[in-house]
Amino acid sequence: MELHLILIFMICASIVAVRTKDLISSVIALSAAGLGLCLAFLILKAPNLAMTQLVVEILCVIVLIRGTINKDLPLVKDGRWLFNTVSTLVFIALFLTLIFLVLKELPRFGEPLMRVSGEYIANGFKKTGSANLVSAITLRFRGYDALGEVAILFAAAIGVLAITRRKGRLHDSNDKK
Amino acid sequence: MTQMIKNKTKEQGMTLIVKTVTRLVINVVFLYGIYIVLQSHTSPGGGFAGGVIIALSFILLMLAFGKDAVLKKLNRSKAIFIMSLAAVIFLFISIMGFITDQHRIETIPFSDIAGAFMVGMGLFVIFWALIRSTEGKE
Structure with missing residues (x-):
């Protein structure tokens, strides 16, 4: 169910990213689609891949924003300092509260985390026949x-x-225009 | 024109010291990559690490002797073909584990080899495409 919601969200974000005129809005919509993909990996129980996707997505957003920030930047400087300050403080408080709630759920430092890996160590050789557990x-x-x-590297x-x-097809598209 | 290109290719690469050391080392590096791939069943290693070592041996050859020494043996279309074939084989092995009873089939060495070819050729192709794109801007 959550997976379908995330897929619909990703499709909407991709359509926005393709259709919008503003370059920075397009980059932000693309990064929203990528983060939705990261959440989809997390739901499909592939945490390693989700972490890879998150890091690659952040790097892509940084590179793309660095590339497009000189092209067009809708900058609003005057008359909104009160709104900006208040919204910044509200978001900082919100994130701090959420992080406090999340950190309470984590296991304490030094506590053994052998719930899944104990199963691997006990039955890994019997189930796979490989002496190298990794x-x-x-x-x-x-x-x-x-x-x-492998799919990520192939796509790269x-x-x-x-x-x-x-x-390239530059000349063809110019001719068609 | 061809004379100019020949002169340019002669000057490609690094000095004599680097070339000699590369000539001594390159076979060992390549064999070590293959060893890492094939031994990952029983000892630490794996397709990704071995593939990166294989790609690095090609990259070392390309840095020391210039671009054309490598491209004579492994041109672009061949590298892309090997990369795509290895990716398809890896996908096939994964799907086969999904369909059939995967406890009975031994798939780790095959997927290691396919992943090594995929990673090695992929990194080599990426490196080669990047240096080609910087060369064109002169």
């Missing part, structure tokens, strides 16, 4: 994480090849 976990118990990492290679290619 390999057994990354390729058997969490095989879809490895598949997602294809994207770099597509961006840096020499023969």
